[in-house]
Amino acid sequence: MKQSLKILFATPEAVPFAKTGGLADVAGALPKYLQPLGCELILVMPYYRMVKQSGFPIQYLGEGLEIPLGDEILRADLYLGELKQGIPVYFIGRDEFFDREYLYSTPRGDYFDNAERFIFFTRAVLHLARHLNFSPDVIHHHEWQTGLIPAYLKSIYVNEPLFEHTATVFTIHNIAYQGLFKKEKLALTGLPVEMYNPEGIEFWERINLMKAGIVYADAINTVSQKYSEEIQTPEYGYGLEGILRKRKEDLYGILNGVDYQDWDPARDPHLIARYDLKDLSGKRECKKDLLKEYGLPPSLEGVPLFGMISRLADQKGFDLLAEIIDQLFSLDIGFVLLGTGEQKYHDLFGQIARKYPQKAGIRITYDDRLAHKIEAGADLFLMPSKYEPCGLNQIYSLKYGTIPIVRATGGLDDTITDYDPLTGIGNGFKFSRYDSREFLNQIKRAIDFYAQPDHWMKLIRNAMSSDFSWQRSAEAYLQLYRKALEKKKGGHPFGN
Numbered sequence: 274m275k276q277s278l279k280i281l282f283a284t285p286e287a288v289p290f291a292k293t294g295g296l297a298d299v300a301g302a303l304p305k306y307l308q309p310l311g312c313e314l315i316l317v318m319p320y321y322r323m324v325k326q327s328g329f330p331i332q333y334l335g336e337g338l339e340i341p342l343g344d345e346i347l348r349a350d351l352y353l354g355e356l357k358q359g360i361p362v363y364f365i366g367r368d369e370f371f372d373r374e375y376l377y378s379t380p381r382g383d384y385f386d387n388a389e390r391f392i393f394f395t396r397a398v399l400h401l402a403r404h405l406n407f408s409p410d411v412i413h414h415h416e417w418q419t420g421l422i423p424a425y426l427k428s429i430y431v432n433e434p435l436f437e438h439t440a441t442v443f444t445i446h447n448i449a450y451q452g453l454f455k456k457e458k459l460a461l462t463g464l465p466v467e468m469y470n471p472e473g474i475e476f477w478e479r480i481n482l483m484k485a486g487i488v489y490a491d492a493i494n495t496v497s498q499k500y501s502e503e504i505q506t507p508e509y510g511y512g513l514e515g516i517l518r519k520r521k522e523d524l525y526g527i528l529n530g531v532d533y534q535d536w537d538p539a540r541d542p543h544l545i546a547r548y549d550l551k552d553l554s555g556k557r558e559c560k561k562d563l564l565k566e567y568g569l570p571p572s573l574e575g576v577p578l579f580g581m582i583s584r585l586a587d588q589k590g591f592d593l594l595a596e597i598i599d600q601l602f603s604l605d606i607g608f609v610l611l612g613t614g615e616q617k618y619h620d621l622f623g624q625i626a627r628k629y630p631q632k633a634g635i636r637i638t639y640d641d642r643l644a645h646k647i648e649a650g651a652d653l654f655l656m657p658s659k660y661e662p663c664g665l666n667q668i669y670s671l672k673y674g675t676i677p678i679v680r681a682t683g684g685l686d687d688t689i690t691d692y693d694p695l696t697g698i699g700n701g702f703k704f705s706r707y708d709s710r711e712f713l714n715q716i717k718r719a720i721d722f723y724a725q726p727d728h729w730m731k732l733i734r735n736a737m738s739s740d741f742s743w744q745r746s747a748e749a750y751l752q753l754y755r756k757a758l759e760k761k762k763g764g765h766p767f768g769n
């Protein structure tokens with residue numbers, strides 16, 4: 274077996290260049306952990322306005338690619354930057370598609386031409402490989418935006434020598450976002466019409482780009498074991514549970530790791546004071562600093578401070594929070610939120626800020642620096658998600674000694690163990706049913722333990738010593754790449 278693998282990593286977002294959620298953290302970190310395991314990697318992502326404005330050195334390569342899109346041939350400009358450790362990141366540029374304020378959608382909804390934008394991007398990924406003469410052992414591609422890649426490899430590019438040995442691994446980070454478009458958009462892809470059927474990329478008379486990834490990739494995975502099981506059920510599968518069950522032999526769950534280079538209170542440059550388990554005094558300084566940042570009264574220093582950092586989307590359980598707002602704020606607590614997303618939640622949190630100005634700090638924006646300050650300065654972190662493929666914030670919270678209260682779903686269930694005062698085991702608080710009373714009960718339980726320093730110290734110790742570093746997950750991905758290669762060699766259940 275070959276020692277080193279050539280991996281093309283195709284992603285719609287990656288830290289530090291452009292991010293809307295956890296996928297960007299994964300795409301920016303995993304390659305750095307695969308490289309020492311013997312992988313030669315290149316990353317490919319769109320050249321968004323956010324990338325232009327990121328301030329990182331990015332070079333215009335002065336060359337372009339000719340990308341077919343429907344009846345047209347469109348030019349893609351090429352740019353080059355790098356991740357740490359010198360991993361090349363190629364950016365696919367076309368201002369008409371990517372020079373916009375947001376990546377996929379505005380607070381009012383999706384961009385109208387997302388099909389054009391990401392079919393173009395997907396095709397450009399393959400043409401870039403050709404242009405660079407980069408023959409990947411594996412194309413590891415992420416989310417609906419790149420879902421068509423294996424459909425292309427099994428059709429238009431099936432005889433291309435460059436991809437002759439290339440296996441595909443498709444990672445689902447969130448199955449609720451599928452890239453569903455009118456069937457007329459199929460013509461943009463250039464794919465043979467035979468692929469448009471219920472066993473292929475058709476989904477109730479529309480095209481579904483995520484389904485393409487699920488049907489045609491050699492191996493599929495999602496970002497926690499629990500979520501890989503949940504999405505095979507109607508409650509969590511968003512209509513794709515049947516096709517996932519069909520491919521369950523090739524479906525894996527690999528928990529995301531955390532990049533402790535970026536998320537570690539002992540060396541976090543965003544914090545006013547740093548701390549570790551041996552000396553937690555810095556955490557108190559961070560709490561003071563956070564209250565100041567939000568203009569909240571210093572008297573809140575002595576009460577439990579709850580934090581939330583989130584996309585403001587239905588998935589995250591804000592309806593449970595909305596149901597218990599008055600009960601929550603009748604308790605002796607503080608609350609800080611950082612998030613952007615749907616307008617209805619902007620309105621909800623606007624109301625909360627007006628009603629409870631002495632207890633609630635609300636920031637409707639995206640701010641990485643403030644996210645770090647919340648992780649350090651809060652005492653507890655709330656994630657009552659309806660579903661959560663992996664969730665990163667609860668894992669960051671653990672490292673910062675900020676105790677998570679979560680609903681037992683997806684990666685939240687895989688990473689958080691409910692605290693048991695008898696054994697002293699557990700790193701957070703967990704409830705099962707999607708029910709605001711259960712959520713409130715866990716909040717009250719947490720406040721009780723907060724008032725008992727022995728228990729609280731145990732919780733902090735358990736949390737801060739939980740280890741979710743990338744090394745382990747990177748090794749699991751390497752094994753998955755090898756399985757995909759085996760699968761590719763052995764033929765595919767869906768044929769070409």
Ligand code: ADP
Nearest residue numbers: 294295583584612638639640641644664665666
């Ligand atoms: P998801 O991918 O569903 O949004 P995750 O928990 O996997 O959820 O990842 C969210 C990531 O995005 C975390 O790194 C979190 O800190 C970050 N994040 C979310 N909203 C904001 C925001 N408003 N400002 C800064 N960071 C944010």
